[in-house]
Amino acid sequence: MSALRRCALAGLLLAVIAGALPSAFAATPLLHKRAPQFVRAGLNHQPVDLRAYRGKVVLLDFWATWCAPCQVEMPRFIAWQSKYGARGLQIIGISMDDSPAEALRVVRKLGLNYPVAMGDEKLGELYGGVLGLPLTFLIDTRGVVQAEFQGETDMNSIEQRFKPLLRPLSLTQRTVR
Numbered sequence: 685m686s687a688l689r690r691c692a693l694a695g696l697l698l699a700v701i702a703g704a705l706p707s708a709f710a711a712t713p714l715l716h717k718r719a720p721q722f723v724r725a726g727l728n729h730q731p732v733d734l735r736a737y738r739g740k741v742v743l744l745d746f747w748a749t750w751c752a753p754c755q756v757e758m759p760r761f762i763a764w765q766s767k768y769g770a771r772g773l774q775i776i777g778i779s780m781d782d783s784p785a786e787a788l789r790v791v792r793k794l795g796l797n798y799p800v801a802m803g804d805e806k807l808g809e810l811y812g813g814v815l816g817l818p819l820t821f822l823i824d825t826r827g828v829v830q831a832e833f834q835g836e837t838d839m840n841s842i843e844q845r846f847k848p849l850l851r852p853l854s855l856t857q858r859t860v861r
Contacts (some may be wrong), residue, residue, distance in 0.1 A: 687776055712729035714829040719744070719821065720810035724778075727788050732776060732801040735827075740774040742823040742850045743842070744811075746803060749790045750782045751817040753836045758794050760839045765798045771850040772825065778803040780814060824849050 714720075721731040721744075724813050734742070745761060747754035761775045777800035779787035784802050808814035811821065822831040822845055831845050 686857070697747075714821070715832065718827050719823045719827060719829050722807055722810065724803075727779075727784060727791055727802070729798045730799070730834065732799045734776070734823075737774045737776070738827050739825050740772045741825060741846050742821075743773070743775045743846065744778065744823060745775060746778045746780055746814050746817055746819040747812070748817050749786045750781075754818040755790070755794070757818055757820075757839065758796065762795065762797050764843065768847075768850055771853065773846065773850055774798065774813040777801070780804075780808065780817060792837075804844070822846055822849075 704750075710731055719734060721734050723731055723735075726732045732745070743761065743764075744755075745757070747758070749755075757842045764773060765775045775798035777791075777798060779790075781787045784810075786804065787800065799837070803814070816835055818833075818835065818837075820833040820837070820842065822833070822842070823831050824830050830849070833842055852859065
């Protein structure tokens with residue numbers, strides 16, 4: 685087990701024991717602040733540069749292959765990328781696995797249609813410390829964090845948070861559907 689995974693599990697366990705779990709997830713120090721910028725090599729060998737997605741609504745999803753709730757969310761992210769991509773949604777996955785090979789196996793198996801890069805403790809710290817997975821940030825078109833979703837989250841509530849931030853359907857798009 686990696687040091688990051690041990691720290692994440694230990695942090696989550698301490699929060700549960702201390703009874704701080706609900707309040708720990710209630711607010712993030714990044715809320716309403718600019719999302720920390722990063723550039724990482726994607727699993728497809730193309731750079732994943734958060735700044736390049738300015739003007740889009742970004743769901744930045746920290747996940748791992750060993751995280752069952754993460755893999756439950758991924759098919760919904762795939763569907764959202766297809767359904768809302770033309771309206772300005774961009775999902776970005778950050779695998780917190782130790783090995784890119786493990787992450788790439790899941791990416792191929794599930795057929796992810798959005799970029800995935802490898803994360804590490806340094807990137808996790810930029811986002812307030814990744815103490816549990818999944819961890820997803822909603823970033824608006826200006827690059828400002830609008831919400832944080834920690835752990836198993838009702839996917840409908842995530843969708844209801846990002847939909848108002850998307851561009852409206854154009855008349856052409858409405859008639860095609």
